[in-house]
């Protein structure tokens with residue numbers, strides 16, 4: 001540390017050190033959410049650009065590759081909604097991303113279609129439906145499904161949702177639009193439309209959806225490590241997925257600031273710490289996983305084709321959606337690894353880092369899952385509270401607070417110290 005820094009008041013010094021860390025995290029989030037990466041999906045290889053960027057950061061920080069490469073390639077199928085996209089209901093033009101989202105498993109379609117509405121008040125009986133199907137009633141029509149107030153197990157509604165009746169497309173009315181990805185597609189169109197944008201009197205839909213199914217898309221995990229000084233054969237693995245939902249049509253991309261540019265920022269912050277500031281006793285492994293949003297594909301591939309010895313992994317810490325924290329953090333598997341969870345809580349209480357450290361059991365909701373399934377102790381940490389944006393166009397860098405980011409970092413660092 002430079003001498004002149006020591007002359008400055010303690011509080012100011014702390015502020016400088018803090019802001020350096022958070023400045024880097026902010027830079028990573030801003031970069032990964034920029035239009036160059038196009039939502040880090042498969043469209044125009046946005047996810048590949050992100051992987052390349054992370055590998056460059058690994059290299060700059062002095063993180064070691066494994067067998068002279070940072071990349072582990074794998075292939076998987078993916079359905080994409082690309083090219084021209086337009087949706088109009090009666091004579092109202094809808095805005096992609098804001099008013100509607102195309103279903104992950106939608107097929108392509110173009111034309112004008114009549115609408116048939118079903119909600120809790122007008123569900124037909126089995127017999128009525130049978131008659132309608134017999135005379136091809138649903139052919140060249142879109143079924144609008146408003147399942148508010150309908151019993152979740154209602155069999156007819158379940159069958160409507162799977163388009164048992166041969167409609168050209170399905171429209172789901174939603175209170176909140178949430179985008180997903182799919183490794184397959186249906187032979188009909190699927191749309192999710194904001195409920196407040198669609199009037200019950202709407203009669204028709206005019207739309208164009210273009211879709212491309214890619215059978216064998218090549219993605220990659222980005223893997224590097226910092227060798228331990230005392231116990232090089234004992235590994236701590238940090239992971240965060242760098243991919244997100246990519247694009248929808250020509251004009252919309254999903255930035256994924258919280259999900260999961262924030263986790264990548266934390267991964268790179270930890271990499272900086274161990275590579276540049278505090279040489280670790282154990283070997284620290286850093287993995288940025290690809291294709292998480294398509295069904296935890298990259299992490300599954302990694303545990304099935306490990307480039308490090310899995311039995312040497314002492315603990316795995318997965319970071320996904322860590323850009324808020326007003327209400328503390330959630331630890332998936334915290335209820336399974338009680339001893340480690342207690343330690344995390346004790347560190348937090350002693351240092352007053354985050355508002356709460358909560359636990360839950362096993363869940364297949366991020367990349368830690370395949371490690372757990374292999375019997376490797378793993379925590380998945382995500383932040384609680386703050387913004388409501390999730391898997392939508394509002395998950396942007398500008399509104400991501402990162403207000404507990406530094407405290408989360410310290411909590412993880414101290415926890416790893418004691419492992």
Ligand SMILES: [Zn+2]
Pocket residue numbers: 241259260292320321
């Ligand atoms: Zn995520």
